Amino acid sequence: MKETIENFIQESEENLKDYFQAQDKIAFENSKKVLNAFKENNVNEACFNMTTGYGYNDLGRDTIEKVYAHIFKSEDALVRSQFISGTHALTTALFACLRPGDTMLSITGKPYDTLDEVIGIEENKSSLKAFGIQYEQIDLIENKFDQEKIKKILLTKKVKLIEIQRSKGYSTRKSILIEELEEIIAFIKNIDKDVIVMIDNCYCEFVSTKEPIEVGADLAVGSLIKNLGAGMVSNGAYIVGRKDLIQLCAERLNVPGEGREVGPSLGMNRQFLLGLYMAPTVVNSAIKTAQLTSYLLEKIGFEVEPKYFEKRADIVQTIIFHDQNKLIKYCQAIQSSSPIDANVKPIPWDMPGYQDQVIMAAGTFTQGSSIELSCDGPIKEPYIAYQQGSLTYEYGKLAIINAIKQLQETKAKDSQ
Numbered sequence: 358m359k360e361t362i363e364n365f366i367q368e369s370e371e372n373l374k375d376y377f378q379a380q381d382k383i384a385f386e387n388s389k390k391v392l393n394a395f396k397e398n399n400v401n402e403a404c405f406n407m408t409t410g411y412g413y414n415d416l417g418r419d420t421i422e423k424v425y426a427h428i429f430k431s432e433d434a435l436v437r438s439q440f441i442s443g444t445h446a447l448t449t450a451l452f453a454c455l456r457p458g459d460t461m462l463s464i465t466g467k468p469y470d471t472l473d474e475v476i477g478i479e480e481n482k483s484s485l486k487a488f489g490i491q492y493e494q495i496d497l498i499e500n501k502f503d504q505e506k507i508k509k510i511l512l513t514k515k516v517k518l519i520e521i522q523r524s525k526g527y528s529t530r531k532s533i534l535i536e537e538l539e540e541i542i543a544f545i546k547n548i549d550k551d552v553i554v555m556i557d558n559c560y561c562e563f564v565s566t567k568e569p570i571e572v573g574a575d576l577a578v579g580s581l582i583k584n585l586g587a588g589m590v591s592n593g594a595y596i597v598g599r600k601d602l603i604q605l606c607a608e609r610l611n612v613p614g615e616g617r618e619v620g621p622s623l624g625m626n627r628q629f630l631l632g633l634y635m636a637p638t639v640v641n642s643a644i645k646t647a648q649l650t651s652y653l654l655e656k657i658g659f660e661v662e663p664k665y666f667e668k669r670a671d672i673v674q675t676i677i678f679h680d681q682n683k684l685i686k687y688c689q690a691i692q693s694s695s696p697i698d699a700n701v702k703p704i705p706w707d708m709p710g711y712q713d714q715v716i717m718a719a720g721t722f723t724q725g726s727s728i729e730l731s732c733d734g735p736i737k738e739p740y741i742a743y744q745q746g747s748l749t750y751e752y753g754k755l756a757i758i759n760a761i762k763q764l765q766e767t768k769a770k771d772s773q
């Protein structure tokens with residue numbers, strides 16, 4: 358048994374060689390981009406110094422924001438540990454751009470679950486809706502943008518901001534490739550050049566060699582406990598894009614009139630820089646882990662998305678189990694290969710903001726970090742596991758080997 362699994366893995370890696378190599382090339386290009394941005398913006402040892410209190414004149418913080426702007430080819434950037442999550446940064450950007458009477462439109466269906474109460478899809482007295490901001494939504498049709506509906510709404514109604522969420526979240530759709538993003542932004546801007554296009558870029562950074570601002574987006578937002586923190590950053594998020602909009606975001610996050618000038622870095626500049634420096638390599642490990650998972654789980658009979666040979670937009674791998682017990686077993690196996698809390702057995706649980714129970718494997722150094730190997734799924738048909746991350750390919754591979762063994766043991770038991 359042991360030997361067959363080892364042979365199986367070896368054969369898989371041989372068949373994945375070309376796909377791994379293609380990903381290595383992307384990591385190389387992105388490393389070049391990062392290194393160049395460090396040099397051009399004169400990242401130096403003084404950047405590791407910190408400010409406290411108001412955080413005036415924080416050289417490191419201001420340099421980091423220039424480095425981000427360089428990498429994203431954007432006019433400006435806001436990179437702060439005062440963002441407590443990706444959702445917080447998305448919320449900041451939405452409240453910064455939208456005013457009472459304005460309309461926000463999502464063209465990738467319902468946004469990420471944590472935005473329900475922000476937008477007012479779920480009742481909340483502090484939502485955008487409570488401030489008189491309208492919300493419209495257009496679903497994807499078979500993973501494609503519904504251009505007809507988008508055009509119709511843009512021609513009949515003044516839309517202030519369009520939100521595009523690239524990664525699939527807890528849905529069954531595919532994630533949005535950078536090429537698809539480019540095409541739809543051109544389509545939108547051709548109808549209304551003034552509409553603000555805001556991208557939820559969570560999980561997509563450094564998966565390809567282009568980022569959203571380069572293909573015409575006005576703002577892009579992401580979390581630092583995902584791709585760009587590379588597991589080195591304890592919290593924070595970023596917003597990149599147009600200078601006037603970044604100014605509005607800074608004033609919304611901090612204080613009108615003080616904007617980006619305040620916000621102490623409290624000793625986090627070094628982690629932010631180190632995380633960014635490692636990010637191309639760590640994202641590469643996460644993608645290889647996803648490709649290996651996709652290949653192996655499909656070979657042993659499960660439905661997967663994306664397939665191992667498909668082009669990826671993000672680091673998320675879904676496995677569709679069609680079986681509650683297998684989903685639970687798989688998540689438990691991933692947890693048992695984690696560096697932290699390996700001996701904890703996750704069970705399905707009621708989570709705030711989710712309709713169904715959710716099982717989560719997350720034996721991570723940073724709470725909720727999902728650039729670290731993590732796997733979770735709502736307990737509902739068709740019982741999908743959403744797996745992402747792995748700081749190294751080797752640790753990812755160890756976890757998948759373990760998970761496959763566990764699944765096969767259950768199978769053997771079932772057939773007895």
Ligand SMILES: *Cc1c(COP(=O)(O)O)cnc(C)c1O
Nearest residue numbers: 442443444469524526557559580
């Ligand atoms: C992770 C994520 C977010 C934000 O999540 P936080 O947990 O608040 O950081 C938003 N959108 C997508 C697609 C995500 O993957």
